[in-house]
Amino acid sequence: MRFIEDRIKINVRFSEVDAMGVVWHGNYLKFFEDGRESFGKKTGMSYLDIHKKGYVVPIVKSQLQYKTHISFGDEIEVVSRLIESKAAKIVFYYEVWNLTTNKMSAEGLTEQVFLNNKTRELELYIPGFYKNWMDQANWISG
Amino acid sequence: MRFIEDRIKINVRFSEVDAMGVVWHGNYLKFFEDGRESFGKKTGMSYLDIHKKGYVVPIVKSQLQYKTHISFGDEIEVVSRLIESKAAKIVFYYEVWNLTTNKMSAEGLTEQVFLNNKTRELELYIPGFYKNWMDQANWISG
Amino acid sequence: MRFIEDRIKINVRFSEVDAMGVVWHGNYLKFFEDGRESFGKKTGMSYLDIHKKGYVVPIVKSQLQYKTHISFGDEIEVVSRLIESKAAKIVFYYEVWNLTTNKMSAEGLTEQVFLNNKTRELELYIPGFYKNWMDQANWISG
Amino acid sequence: MRFIEDRIKINVRFSEVDAMGVVWHGNYLKFFEDGRESFGKKTGMSYLDIHKKGYVVPIVKSQLQYKTHISFGDEIEVVSRLIESKAAKIVFYYEVWNLTTNKMSAEGLTEQVFLNNKTRELELYIPGFYKNWMDQANWISG
Numbered sequence A, B, C, D: 001m002r003f004i005e006d007r008i009k010i011n012v013r014f015s016e017v018d019a020m021g022v023v024w025h026g027n028y029l030k031f032f033e034d035g036r037e038s039f040g041k042k043t044g045m046s047y048l049d050i051h052k053k054g055y056v057v058p059i060v061k062s063q064l065q066y067k068t069h070i071s072f073g074d075e076i077e078v079v080s081r082l083i084e085s086k087a088a089k090i091v092f093y094y095e096v097w098n099l100t101t102n103k104m105s106a107e108g109l110t111e112q113v114f115l116n117n118k119t120r121e122l123e124l125y126i127p128g129f130y131k132n133w134m135d136q137a138n139w140i141s142g
Helices: A025-043 A047-052 A130-136 B025-043 B047-052 B128-136 C025-043 C049-050 C129-136 D025-043 D047-052 D128-136
Strands: A002-011 A059-066 A076-083 A089-098 A103-113 B003-013 B057-067 B075-083 B089-098 B103-113 C001-009 C059-066 C077-084 C087-099 C103-113 D001-010 D059-066 D075-083 D089-098 D103-113
Touching: A002 A025, A025 A047, A025 A059, A025 A089, A025 A103, A089 C049, B003 B025, B003 C077, B025 B057, B025 B075, B025 B089, B025 B103, B025 D025, B075 C059, C001 C025, C001 D128, C025 C059, C025 C077, C025 C087, C025 C103, C077 C103, D001 D025, D025 D047, D025 D059, D025 D075, D025 D089
Parallel strands: none
Antiparallel strands: A002 A076, A059 A103, A059 C059, A076 A089, A089 A103, B003 B075, B057 B103, B057 D059, B075 B089, B089 B103, C001 C077, C059 C103, C077 C087, C087 C103, D001 D075, D059 D103, D075 D089, D089 D103
């Protein structure tokens, strides 16, 4: 398995905390999205970069396991790992760390597919622009 | 002053409640939007109806005064009043009632303008389709 | 396997639609929550009912598979099935149906555990109040 | 009039953009909250700092005027100005700047009151801890 990793720190918003005083579970999908965008901006493969190439990449699968909570005021870090895939999909694995308690708060994954932006049809093969990018990317073996 | 009124009941979502155990103040703008859409569906002037006529109607002003809180589990009602306007804008006044406590929770208003959906330019005059609709609407004098 | 099923219809909010013009993937977890609460209100096992018994039931796992999109203006139905479990957890399976296109939009599941509301400690055994409720519930064999 | 100013840069999230391709108007209240929290952390007057002193400070009024849109991918800056007030309230004025287009996107204000965290009763006079803080703060005359 090979992967490329990105890390970003995020401040938890007051509006993201629920009545139990901890981050509402659905908001972790926003943290994953923040992680993907941070990854994309650094590697030239952001949502807008992909859009310019004529594709949109909707999420088709998400999985989350919650381990410890995040309170308002805690600082967090999102680790996003793009996992190399032979299929025409984008697979990310994530860890959300609570830096205040030094515990992992959640881990999860998402899968995205390539749709032609005009026809909205599913691409069965990896688009050329993405294949080229993969060939030149700095993969880490792990 | 003349107006047209709509009322809808809304269930408060768990994710809409903040760490103080009450509805987060920003979510009232969602309730206002629910009110506008309920109004629009009943009167043939919903977001999608307007879009088909070639316009988008972004919010250019919002005002809110909060009076009493809404707890999770409370049932609420949104009263939305379209206020008749001579200018090329859509003005709504709202009241959010907490039906569980029987108290007004908030009141506010929004203003929207008409943009041509293609050029995104501001319409200085009331679009014809909307003028016709206003002429035939059941206004209440208040 | 035995289960109990609930169905609710939901209106999609404008603010729930993203820049692709379809419901943002994270908002499905709100639909699941709406489904759980609808289930809970009808069966006497809502978030607040459980809270009164001295427990909170945070989500520890969520899984989602997205099949077809939901556009703004579409009407949707959430089918929530509580799956009978021998362990001290609450397992729901969900389907989100787009009633406008008559297609399944997503399916998924969530797992919740019981925490003592005061100590926030994990309950390893099914709490008595919940066991009694399970014994009397109208399970369907499927 | 005297004020204290804070500035923060914010990355717009994909989930914050609506079907018109621009930031949904309600999300500006999140940007204001980000601004207040940034202000509070730098000056020792954050939500949690105030909570430790025995108070909560709910929003009782919000006003927003929208001028130009923010697209996904744009970088923004929130300018938050605490306005000196003789009454027992916290008044902030805000500007949201789109750094990508170099235009002001919105301006607005919020008002907060002090509630005793235990009784939830309104404080009619400025709490001592806050008065002390005001006396020592670096106000700018403007």
